[in-house]
Amino acid sequence: MRFSKLIGKTLKEIPAEADTISHQLMVRAGMIRQLCAGVYSYLPLALRSLKKIEDIIRDEMDKAGGQEVGLPVLQPRELWDKSGRAEAFGKNLFELSDRKERRLVLGPTHEEVITDLVGYFVKSYRDLPVMAYQIQTKFRDEPRPRGGLIRVREFTMKDLYSFDIDEKGLDESYRKMRQAYQNIYRRTGLPVIMIQADSGAIGGKDSSEFMAVTECGEDVIIYCDKCGYAANSEKANSIKAEGVNEGLLEIQEVATPGQKTIEEVARYLGIPKFQTIKAVFYIADGEIIFVTLRGDIEVNEIKLKNLLKATDLRLALPDEVRQAELVAGSASAIGLKNIRIVADESITMGTNFVAGANKPDCHLRNVNYPRDFKVDLIGDIALAQAGEGCPECACALNSARGIEVGHIFKLGTFLSEKLDAYYTDAEGISRPIVMGCYGIGVGRLLASVIEASHDEKGIIWPMDIAPYQVYLCPLFMEDDKVAKVAEGLYSALTGAGIEVLYDDRPDSPGVKFNDADLLGIPLRITVSPRTLEKGSVELKWRCDKKPEIVTLDGITETVTQAVSAAKDGA
RNA sequence: CGGGGUGUAGCGCAGUUGGCUAGCGCGCAGCGUUUGGGACGCUGAGGUCGGAGGUUCGAGUCCUCUCACCCCGACCA
Secondary structure, three states: OEHHHOOOOOOOOOOOOOOOHHHHHHHHOOOEEEEEOOEEEEOHHHHHHHHHHHHHHHHHHHHOOOEEOOOOOEEEHHHHHHHOHHHHHHHHOEEEEOOOOOEEEEOOOOHHHHHHHHHHHOOEHHHOOEEEEEEEEEEOOOOOOEOHHHEOOEEEEEEEEEEEOOHHHHHHHHHHHHHHHHHHHHHHOOOOEEEEOOOHHHOOOOEEEEEEEOOOOOEEEEEOOOOOOEEEOOOOOOEOOOOOOOOOOOOEEEEOOOOOOHHHHHHHHOOOHHHEEEEEEEEEOOEEEEEEEEOOOOEOHHHHHHHHOOOOEEEOOHHHHHHOOOOOOOOOOOOOOOOEEEEEHHHHOOOOEEEEOOOOOEEEEEEOOOOOOOOOEEEOOEOOOOOOEOOOOOOEOEEEEEEEEEEEEEEEOHHHHHOOOEEEOOOOOEEEOEEEEEEEEHHHHHHHHHHHOEOOOOEOOOHHHOOOOEEEEEOOOOOHHHHHHHHHHHHHHHHOOOOEEEOOOOOOHHHHHHHHHHHOOOEEEEEOHHHHHOOEEEEEEOOOOOOEEEEOOOHHHHHHHHHHHHOOOO
16 A cells, blocks of 8 residues: 555644543544544554454454354344343433334344344254354444543444353353453454453353453453452452451440541541441432441442342432431431341441431441341442452452453343243253353454554554554655665565555655654565665564664565564464 | 533644734645755645624624533443
């Protein structure tokens, strides 16, 4: 490709809209352009890399036994009502009507469609197991798109769905996919860690996420250096500080004028935070919920949502708290009626706590569960935090931020039951197909690679997903000899199957070198009067500091070998 | 949806207490001189000041409404 004809211009200045590195670099390199919030056009450079990533994914999916299918983006809303997931997706679902007023959705994912499809063709255990996948555009009306391609509303996603006769088969499919995913990340040059995850709106049992560790990540990973335990903070468990265990004492009222938060109360009374019990108020599917836990611990809203089996959960507004006649700042479960009380297990870890007195400026000492109050539901709803104990080995946990670049789930039979995907087993009994699903966001993966591989000058592409393999960079094009050698090299290399971006622009060396660094093409070949004097050209790897001079004799072979040596080799 | 912010040329920005013809840098076009790490000179094109309404002799500037985009929180690949 001749740079002079390439659609997309490089930018010197950082676009004001972009604040994540990958976003800035992609805009500056002329790879993407935003059309509206969370919707992007892909220019040739981006599309080439995206296609390469897709091809790697395709290759690994095929190797693992997957069959590629094409599925509709336009889907009847009925199907989503039937699976019950329209509600789970809520406003994230893009909805529309056709001319006959039939309600449709733009597919946010394709489990429903594929289950319907496979359920139609698979009738016998002899037809199983099967794996189908597709790489297509999906639509989600995200409340807040952000970070360039990291979180968008229209995006390309690979989804593979596995169909098995039983849990054992599912375990095997899951294992294959996990391996395929590791291969994909290795080949795309993206370091990831696999962590335990909550299964979210999709539901199901086991679930793992593949996280690219980076500061700009949206998720928090809790991990243990010692034993390798790693989980999304939504899912992570931890060992909390031991409470004080002593003989139960009489409840005592104590004045706490103006002290509302746990910090204030603990400081005022001169006690540690873990010697208190706090209260937080939520609205779960319209019902107000009184949540209580030890003062040093934060609520994990995902765990709370799962414990309550709620589809919608949010903090209650001050008005709603007032209406429920709760005394914010001095609330406790003691003596409360007509409200559902949910507790974290931590209230059993310790004795003689300080808790609210349910009247302003007043707390109670020596509160003990279950002596002094009852709860409707108790479970683990605690947020794990760095510094707490690892649930596996008790060592101190760490935390990091990451981008979720893949998520695999054991779905089970939830969807097949709802959508009538049954097979007949060897005994002639009808059983629901056991499903799994495995997703990768292609654009997000691309952005994550840039987050992980760049310097102050620009992108540093791994060879296997670089838009071009070689950046051919002649200096002083008006020199006939330079022009002739460059043109010759361009056609020779292209003819040898090398992907060459040929900077045929009449710009100064500085401009060309800087653009070369910005675009991050792995191998740069510089041709100039200076190199030609010695009958040679200069080779420089984007990831290296120093160039090397190589002779023009056999240059095509030299470059071909260098390029293939730089590939992953899979 | 709650909180915060920004809308002026393709991009990045300036524009005073309202004042006459709306500027600067980059980029773009032409000419010339240069050029191994974002060169220089001259010339030129490019603007409904996000939109609507209002106040005023006069609005980029003040008021009301509205739209878009970005950032922080609740969702996810």
